[in-house]
Amino acid sequence: MEKTLGIGLAGFGTVGTGVWETLERNLELILKRTGVEVEIKRIAVRDPKKARLKDVPTEAFTTDWLEVVNDPDVDIVVELIGGTTTAFDIVASALSAGKPVVTGNKALLAERGKELFSLSLEKDTPIHFEAAVAGGIPIIKTVQDSFVGNQIESMAGIINGTSNYILQRMTEAGLGYEEALGEAQQLGYAEADPTLDVNGWDAAHKAILLATLAYGFIIDPTKVYVRGIERVRSTDIEFAKRLGFVVKLLCVVREHEDGTIELRTQPSFIPGSHVLASVNGVFNAVAVIGDAAGESLFYGRGAGKDPTASSVVADIVEAARSVGEMKPGSHRGFLPYKDEGKIMDIEDTQTPYYVRFDVTDEPGVVAKIANELAIAGIGIAGTHSPVNADDPDADFVDMVFQLHTCRFGLLKDTLKKIEALSCVNARPVVFRIENLT
Ligand SMILES: NC(=O)C1=CN([C@@H]2O[C@H](COP(=O)(O)OP(=O)(O)OC[C@H]3O[C@@H](n4cnc5c(N)ncnc54)[C@H](OP(=O)(O)O)[C@@H]3O)[C@@H](O)[C@H]2O)C=CC1
Ligand SMILES: N[C@@H](CC=O)C(=O)O
Numbered sequence: 001m002e003k004t005l006g007i008g009l010a011g012f013g014t015v016g017t018g019v020w021e022t023l024e025r026n027l028e029l030i031l032k033r034t035g036v037e038v039e040i041k042r043i044a045v046r047d048p049k050k051a052r053l054k055d056v057p058t059e060a061f062t063t064d065w066l067e068v069v070n071d072p073d074v075d076i077v078v079e080l081i082g083g084t085t086t087a088f089d090i091v092a093s094a095l096s097a098g099k100p101v102v103t104g105n106k107a108l109l110a111e112r113g114k115e116l117f118s119l120s121l122e123k124d125t126p127i128h129f130e131a132a133v134a135g136g137i138p139i140i141k142t143v144q145d146s147f148v149g150n151q152i153e154s155m156a157g158i159i160n161g162t163s164n165y166i167l168q169r170m171t172e173a174g175l176g177y178e179e180a181l182g183e184a185q186q187l188g189y190a191e192a193d194p195t196l197d198v199n200g201w202d203a204a205h206k207a208i209l210l211a212t213l214a215y216g217f218i219i220d221p222t223k224v225y226v227r228g229i230e231r232v233r234s235t236d237i238e239f240a241k242r243l244g245f246v247v248k249l250l251c252v253v254r255e256h257e258d259g260t261i262e263l264r265t266q267p268s269f270i271p272g273s274h275v276l277a278s279v280n281g282v283f284n285a286v287a288v289i290g291d292a293a294g295e296s297l298f299y300g301r302g303a304g305k306d307p308t309a310s311s312v313v314a315d316i317v318e319a320a321r322s323v324g325e326m327k328p329g330s331h332r333g334f335l336p337y338k339d340e341g342k343i344m345d346i347e348d349t350q351t352p353y354y355v356r357f358d359v360t361d362e363p364g365v366v367a368k369i370a371n372e373l374a375i376a377g378i379g380i381a382g383t384h385s386p387v388n389a390d391d392p393d394a395d396f397v398d399m400v401f402q403l404h405t406c407r408f409g410l411l412k413d414t415l416k417k418i419e420a421l422s423c424v425n426a427r428p429v430v431f432r433i434e435n436l437t
């Protein structure tokens with residue numbers, strides 16, 4: 001590499017700081033391994049008064065991201081501010097200026113990827129986004145490059161570190177939900193808006209990107225089924241354990257024979273014996289089944305400063321390798337290759353289920369619920385009254401039904417009827433029971 005390439009960072013929070021530190025530590029090693037030499041030239045932040053790393057020269061900072069993108073010394077723009085508005089402008093401006101982009105922003109690419117990938121194609125300038133899915137696990141490179149000779153049959157993943165961390169702390173340390181979330185924020189795992197972590201959307205954004213990589217078309221997020229961990233209670237976690245399962249926020253991506261793609265994110269019961277069951281805390285894992293490779297599992301830290309920086313730095317090196325060498329149509333970033341594809345209607349998906357009902361403690365409740373299920377033709381694998389069943393003073397109890405495989409649409413319609421029963425006090429809580437291979 002003839003010249004040192006200039007890096008412009010937009011964002012110097014958890015991940016941006018990690019990128020600075022990782023480059024400082026390993027720059028020599030990267031140079032020896034790849035011949036690539038980079039230097040961070042400008043950094044955009046929001047609050048100029050915040051205390052920063054001492055060794056970063058103050059003149060590198062600006063509050064105007066345009067100064068970063070337009071700086072003639074900046075060859076590669078790294079977007080690490082998050083969100084889908086200013087981040088969009090930064091990425092679009094960089095691409096328009098012919099500067100390769102590195103980003104960890106899954107929300108941006110899942111929500112506005114159509115515009116950005118089309119600009120990437122038009123400007124023949126790549127967007128690299130390894131950090132956007134599963135933090136430090138090189139899953140983007142795997143699906144995009146290493147599995148290029150495979151038809152991807154399915155991917156099942158635990159890909160939100162924050163919710164996985166919360167579930168574990170609730171299970172093992174008996175922490176309340178808010179306390180566990182506070183810890184995840186403290187550790188730098190959570191999004192600036194942690195709602196996205198707990199309502200399933202952060203994981204869903206990542207699953208959308210994985211599906212786009214695997215099947216080649218841009219996915220409309222409104223077509224994707226997403227549920228988070230907000231309604232998971234320790235009752236469910238304990239109950240899953242009794243039945244030989246663990247509760248995880250699971251993303252499932254699967255191609256069906258008719259070419260439709262099943263794509264969903266929800267809290268699920270997965271068999272305790274499956275390898276994904278032991279993925280705990282901030283760790284993520286993605287099980288990929290390719291027609292040639294068979295099943296492979298990718299495991300590692302899904303969030304946090306250093307693991308995420310690891311992926312950003314790898315992308316910076318990848319981007320640096322292409323600067324100055326690009327010919328039209330030759331960039332090595334991802335581009336969608338199909339105009340359209342079909343996401344399977346969630347109502348047509350089928351699994352067994354665990355459903356928890358909050359019911360009034362009165363005779364005949366089980367029979368009334370069972371009757372509605374029987375009318376719908378939904379088989380019952382078991383019924384249980386897991387908590388406060390022994391409390392003689394309790395007016396309300398949790399009643400759990402394990403159900404055999406049926407269409408989700410049928411279950412939904414039937415649950416609406418059950419919810420209307422006077423003995424049922426709240427919207428039933430549904431977990432998929434995943435038959436993972
Ligand atoms: N944290 C993690 O584990 C992971 C995060 N990511 C993604 O990486 C991105 C960054 O996350 P993270 O580092 O945690 O976020 P932080 O909230 O820690 O940092 C955000 C940074 O962006 C700066 N910023 C925000 N808005 C602007 C603006 N309008 N102009 C200039 N600077 C701005 C902030 O400035 P200031 O410092 O002044 O507040 C801060 O430095 C997000 O897209 C996130 O989804 C991906 C994988 C893992
Ligand atoms: N908030 C995210 C960060 C990484 O993408 C998570 O918790 O997984």
Ligand code: NA
Binds near residue numbers: 130135137138
């Ligand atoms: Na990754």
